[in-house]
Amino acid sequence: MLRITAGKLGSAIRGTIGVTSSRVAAVRALHGSEESAEDFDKRYEKYFSREGIDGWEIRKGMNDLLGMDLVPSPKVIEAGLRGARRVNDIALAIRWLEGCKDKCGDQKATLYPYLLEKITPTLKELGIPTIEELGYDKPELALKSVYDL
Structure with missing residues (x-):
């Protein structure tokens, strides 16, 4: 019963905070000091x-990002794709895309679609299918x- 109430309260609070302020809050919680986006x-x-x-290490970084209350920016997504391709793990790159899609909520x-538009040139360059x-x-x-x- 308490878990349901806490979940509903958390959903209500997340809806009022918004994406940008929650991103800053997540960064503050991790490093103790304010860090810009x-x-x-x-x-x-x-x-x-x-x-x-x-x-x-690439998986750890991706899991850390997907565990935060934010959607990674296109530059970070591209960096993750390049890292996965550098270690020749196309499955990891596709899972990274899928995780970023799920984070859009x-x-x-x-x-x-905005993220795909921004990262499509990198996807074509690296040969990674969507x-x-x-x-x-x-x-x-x-x-x-x-x-x-």
């Missing part, structure tokens, strides 16, 4: 483009809707 993005871009980074109809090109956006065994018959 640009510095945050640069830090993760630098992390993913480090020399000698391995697959485990209820704004998926507007935010995800989730939609692979058909992962639709369930494999889905039945036709009765309204489409």
